[in-house]
Amino acid sequence: MFSNSLTDYEFTKAFKHGKFCSVYKANCTVNNRVLVVKKYSLEVDDDAELKRLFAEIQCCRQFNHPNINKILNSFIVDSDVYVLHPYMCFGTCELLLKTTFCNGFPETLIALIFKDVLAALLYIHSNDFVHGSVRALHILLDGNKAVLSNFHESRSFIKHGKKKPVLHGISHEKHLNWAAPEVLDQNIHGYTEKSDIYSVGITACELANGIQPYFETQPTLMYTEKIRGNVPSLLDRSTYTMLLDDQGKIPFENATSRRTYDIYSQRVLSDDFHQFVEICLNRNAENRWSAKKLMTHAFFKQCRHASITDYIKKCRSELDTNSIMDDNDDDVGIIASLDDHAQECREDIEWSF
Template identity: 45%
Template structure:
């Protein structure tokens, strides 16, 4: 059990200063347990406050091992404090930027994907769609992978009735478009289903395997056309590099990855097939999360674990930074930025 007394928490470091609040690493003194605290100013514009309340209410109803849910919340003065479990390796995006700069090993990807599929099965069975699967929202510790950030979630339940399809606009979601399914980009009257999470998972697999964001540096129009045509964002290894590319350089986090480096990478046929099943253009033909979890690609998880794959990585590998979107007051909190600082996504 956690306390609602702010004095029972020792704030260690500030991870993020965002548009809705600030995120801190803290230690709960009563049990000496590290947690993550999101501090939200209650004096927000009504539309922002309604969005925050709606998100908190929905996150708290999720009870699953692979969902980074709120474990406690309380109000102190003009702030709300949301307590989350501490995931020592942060998110997959920061691991790609600092450790696995040319991509995760295939076995680690399989372990992560297995946990994410377990979370998606749970979410979809409760008539929700996450809507924003990507490396940045996948958090890791030595035991598991968890998904966070339900800012783009949708539900099939409307006024007590379940709809067959969902509808929504891509307005204000520019940062998510590279992972977005073609049926969402198409904006047709046919709508879309929970299969959009599967497509995003396929793009995320490419992101984790290649070491850089999909369609990074390309025009949005080109990305849209490629997806509507059903052209897959291929995994990049020695089998996927065409001869005519020669010494073509691939853009990766503002750096260049040469063909010589890519030819050293080899992914299994099972991984290729798994990604293709996720990225099938037709949502009807796209596999569900419950079916994908039976795929042979995940068999390699049996004799290993996330801790085994990350055993040589220190939890303090990230540099001390604070990501600032919009300034939010952070009164009443003293931070020590000399401790480990890992990027979070809330």
């Protein structure tokens, strides 16, 4: 059980300060649990944000799944709402892309992450909900699992006791680059839970390439490309040649881009991974596999004898840049190292638990 008294929580680190929302790491002195506390101000004159907050709390209270970020407790003190979540020691996948895996996650780690994400989506879809904003920012990792967070954009098929065949409405503008074309269409045909599968494909490219999808692309062009069926692809040796111009040169002028694409040209991602992404990004929603079927894809064979904990330990030389680990305390070292990254990046990264 968690207390509703603010005095029972010791705030140890600030991840984010915002006008509406601030995020902290805290210790609960009642049960000695490490938590993430999100503090929302009720004094901010933004009814839309408040409605989204209360809708998310209501939605998450209905879910109970190991791969969905739990709300452990919520309470109001003065003019602030405090929402408690479990502490995920590695933070968001977006944070790791910016601090550790700058050229993309290793394929096996991506498979381990999406095995958990799809388990969460299967549960959500079976309960007649759509998540609505699957992206690296909303996937959290600790030593044992990945969890899906942020249900601000989630919608239910159930309305007035009846199930609707499709949903309508568009995601927040911050998440449009990950949205399926049928969501962007905003027509009478609406969209279904397959829109989340499309977002999985976009996020897979984001994690593998280390590049935010449609980065610096105008929204109109992004929408046009999606409608035409042109989508991001996994960048490796097999797709690198497609990026060359007629003279066999890279169509990028700055040195950073040339260096980055030279890295991509040397790596090989499996055919199963390429096929997995192609299935997710099919323009026709009916041809995309369900979360349940995707979990049987050959892409996940590499997960059979691996875990997120084991795989991150293999990468500990990258994670532990300060050599603070000791042989008997691997996880503590990784957590401390990542906390250092979080401290350095907290002004730039939007922590979204």
